[in-house]
Amino acid sequence: MRHIEQSKRRTLIVMNYIALVLCILCFVWATNTHGNVLAIILAALTFAGLIGTAFYLYYKTGYMFLANARNRQLLDERQSKERMQAVATSYAIYGVYSILALAFFTWFVNENGRTRIPVLDIDQAIFTLAIYLVNILPASIIAWTERDLPAGEE
């Protein structure tokens, strides 16, 4: 498991979420402009940034494994509690996100299933964000909160 300093991890997490938001916005822009070339290029670039930061931050460091390990015996007590805290926080965040998404569909989507504001045709964006959050949130929280190892233990 590769160790990354906490400050660098936090910077990468922020970059990852910024890339996610920009990627979704560019896809919405491309959809609403029926394939604007600049929007597609920007969407592809931000998508590459999103995948790159996620791979480096969550896969290379092993945080993805820590958050999703099926066998609890592989984790020590500290890791187990960290993961529990991360899952509980993710559960709360995802719960709030779901309620807000449902409120969006109730208030802004008309009886034909289309948004009342044409610029905000963001149903797919809401789903994409939801699915990404479900998978990444626990690993993000562990990566954000875990302290640096004492010098010499890396």
Next chain:
Amino acid sequence: MKLMSRNARRAGVIFTFAMLIATVALFYVVKTEGFRAWSAVALSATVVATIVMYVVFYIRTGLWRFVHRDFAGYDEREAGVALGALRFAYAIFTVVALGLMLIASATAFEINVVLVAMLILTAHILPASVIAWNEPDIEE
């Protein structure tokens, strides 16, 4: 924590979720067909049953408190049980929420405040329900 047999706990979980679903369904019936005597009585009964189950089954038995206390207070076994329940509840809630979003987005299905309230309650009691469902009987 107050001890109950596994069968009693499972019956409690099934009854609670049946009452939650019935409350939402009856609210939609009342909304589409208007208030009638039978629907008003049935809706009141399901709401009362849901509240009673929440208090008697989740609060008084300590199930709710078990998954809502400070993580530092768990021993190793309790931490394992709580973590398993939280992970399973997270997975179930994710599927339910995504399903509802999909239905709301693709159809003219109207999300109302009762459904949202029941969804919040479901999110709160799901981890405790998973524990109530899975934990084996304790030999006294």
